[in-house]
Amino acid sequence: MLTVLLVDDDPEFTDVACTIIEFLGHEVLTAANLEEARDWLTKESFDHVLLDFMLPDGSGVHLFDELDALGKRPRVTLITGHPSVRGIIKGLCGPNIDYLVKPIQREEIEAVLAGKTDIQAQSTGSKIKKYFGHLIGESKSMKELYKLIERVSRTSANVMLLGESGVGKEVVAEAIHAASDVEGPYIATNCGAFSKELIGSELFGHEKGAFTGAVGRKSGVFEQAENGTLFLDEITEMPIDMQPNLLRVLENKVVIRVGGTKTIPVNCRVVSATNRTMEAIAESKVLREDIYFRLAVFPITIPPLRERKEDIALLATAFIDELNRENETQFRWKEGQLETLKEYDWPGNVRELRHFVHRAAIMSDPDKTELDLPKTIESPFAKKQSTTPALQAGRTIEDVEKELIYATLEKVNGNKTLAAEMLGISTKTLYNRLHAYGDLSKDD
Amino acid sequence: MNDKEFAAVAAHVHDARKPLNRISMQAELVKMALDGDVPVERAKEALDKIIVSTKDCSDALTQMMDALSDSQSES
Numbered sequence: 001m002l003t004v005l006l007v008d009d010d011p012e013f014t015d016v017a018c019t020i021i022e023f024l025g026h027e028v029l030t031a032a033n034l035e036e037a038r039d040w041l042t043k044e045s046f047d048h049v050l051l052d053f054m055l056p057d058g059s060g061v062h063l064f065d066e067l068d069a070l071g072k073r074p075r076v077t078l079i080t081g082h083p084s085v086r087g088i089i090k091g092l093c094g095p096n097i098d099y100l101v102k103p104i105q106r107e108e109i110e111a112v113l114a115g116k117t118d119i120q121a122q123s124t125g126s127k128i129k130k131y132f133g134h135l136i137g138e139s140k141s142m143k144e145l146y147k148l149i150e151r152v153s154r155t156s157a158n159v160m161l162l163g164e165s166g167v168g169k170e171v172v173a174e175a176i177h178a179a180s181d182v183e184g185p186y187i188a189t190n191c192g193a194f195s196k197e198l199i200g201s202e203l204f205g206h207e208k209g210a211f212t213g214a215v216g217r218k219s220g221v222f223e224q225a226e227n228g229t230l231f232l233d234e235i236t237e238m239p240i241d242m243q244p245n246l247l248r249v250l251e252n253k254v255v256i257r258v259g260g261t262k263t264i265p266v267n268c269r270v271v272s273a274t275n276r277t278m279e280a281i282a283e284s285k286v287l288r289e290d291i292y293f294r295l296a297v298f299p300i301t302i303p304p305l306r307e308r309k310e311d312i313a314l315l316a317t318a319f320i321d322e323l324n325r326e327n328e329t330q331f332r333w334k335e336g337q338l339e340t341l342k343e344y345d346w347p348g349n350v351r352e353l354r355h356f357v358h359r360a361a362i363m364s365d366p367d368k369t370e371l372d373l374p375k376t377i378e379s380p381f382a383k384k385q386s387t388t389p390a391l392q393a394g395r396t397i398e399d400v401e402k403e404l405i406y407a408t409l410e411k412v413n414g415n416k417t418l419a420a421e422m423l424g425i426s427t428k429t430l431y432n433r434l435h436a437y438g439d440l441s442k443d444d
Numbered sequence: 445m446n447d448k449e450f451a452a453v454a455a456h457v458h459d460a461r462k463p464l465n466r467i468s469m470q471a472e473l474v475k476m477a478l479d480g481d482v483p484v485e486r487a488k489e490a491l492d493k494i495i496v497s498t499k500d501c502s503d504a505l506t507q508m509m510d511a512l513s514d515s516q517s518e519s
Contacts, residue, residue: 010462010465010466012466012469012470012493013465013466013469016469016470016472016473016490017469019473019476019482019486020472020473020476023476023481023482081458081461081462081465082458082461102461102465102468103464103465103467103468103469104465104468104469105468105472106472106475106476
């Protein structure tokens with residue numbers, strides 16, 4: 001059950017919306033203006049705020065500062081009766097902010113409270129099919145991925161998403177949530193974004209006074225995702241000494257807030273993600289083995305964009321359609337431009353493609369339909385794709401050899417036997433070279 | 445249509461949209477009553493409110509037409 005604050009100045013709308021929200025099993029309080037909303041925020045803790053964009057004493061956006069200052073920031077859904085401001089509102093939206101445009105249907109209220117968004121985006125109709133409301137692609141590898149999502153969505157198994165940076169791990173996590181028949185919300189957090197001191201509070205919550213600055217009680221993400229989906233991004237970046245606590249929660253399905261003593265039962269599917277390969281996880285020991293097996297009951301590897309190049313045109317078209325809707329432009333790709341996009345390897349994957357399309361839209365004349373593409377597609381992350389200057393005149397053989405050895409070691413995740421084999425030298429020779437570079441101690 | 449006329453039409457459209465949004469919400473309530481999720485009395489109240497809102501919407505459109513014809517005759 002969520003505690004919802006509904007801020008809207010139309011009493012008839014709030015009356016019916018309250019009936020719907022209460023019917024959905026949530027508790028709801030109402031405010032007719034910013035002043036009343038601010039008053040509620042000092043008295044109660046809310047999981048979700050449904051906030052009218054235009055209120056009698058100002059825009060709902062003015063409440064953002066107060067919401068940011070709260071120990072537990074509720075999810076926010078902005079509501080507007082003006083379809084023309086959809087673009088502005090969408091620009092304000094982020095991971096914890098959605099929007100709805102009136103007239104609103106019951107299913108849309110249900111979807112935002114459950115953290116399943118994009119209902120309106122789908123109904124406003126893009127020609128490109130979004131699988132599970134989120135995923136774009138008709139390639140064989142994506143079809144395989146859809147099959148896996150469909151299968152795992154029927155179970156409550158924990159999922160680990162593996163894939164390079166930018167492949168869309170969070171989007172896949174949202175797709176799993178959308179495909180699952182769960183009542184609870186989708187909650188996402190990044191395990192790499194918190195210090196060792198704060199990650200416990202983020203995951204398990206804290207009691208008032210648990211530590212300096214804990215001015216109020218805060219529920220952790222496990223509690224917030226009750227009966228829903230918890231997405232733990234960059235799981236391998238979680239401090240290793242915090243991992244036993246996580247293991248205890250995964251095994252016993254109860255949390256104890258930091259500074260608390262009471263055990264609180266929790267029930268959610270955990271979808272975790274990392275951009276390390278399974279082999280790298282095993283070798284680098286960034287994740288305890290017992291945690292890995294708890295989290296990766298169902299591991300899913302998301303293919304990099306270069307392995308599904310046939311989807312590039314679809315994705316680029318979907319991104320430009322989205323930008324057109326937001327900015328009221330009419331940009332269209334030319335066939336030749338899409339071919340150019342396909343030729344590039346996109347080392348930053350879908351994220352890089354999205355940014356590239358966004359940049360092209362900004363650089364192009366908004367009154368025209370043609371998109372101006374830069375002459376070359378470049379990325380600071382593309383250096384592994386391009387030819388390195390290893391063979392430039394003026395470099396010493398020792399230099400080039402050293403670079404080749406390190407590149408090979410990186411390729412095989414540090415496995416020296418395999419690296420030596422690939423280099424065509426004995427393992428002893430490889431060790432001698434590494435000693436000479438000062439990279440190994442005498443004991444190695 | 446100049447900026448002033450456009451702003452006036454936008455204000456009337458806003459006034460017409462408000463009862464339409466109310467109708468939509470009340471219709472959701474009727475659906476819930478038909479499914480047995482809320483008492484049937486709520487559906488009757490909702491239908492009365494829908495009728496009121498349709499009149500409000502019609503009034504808003506009439507006012508818009510009046511305002512437009514006034515501005516036509518002025519120019």
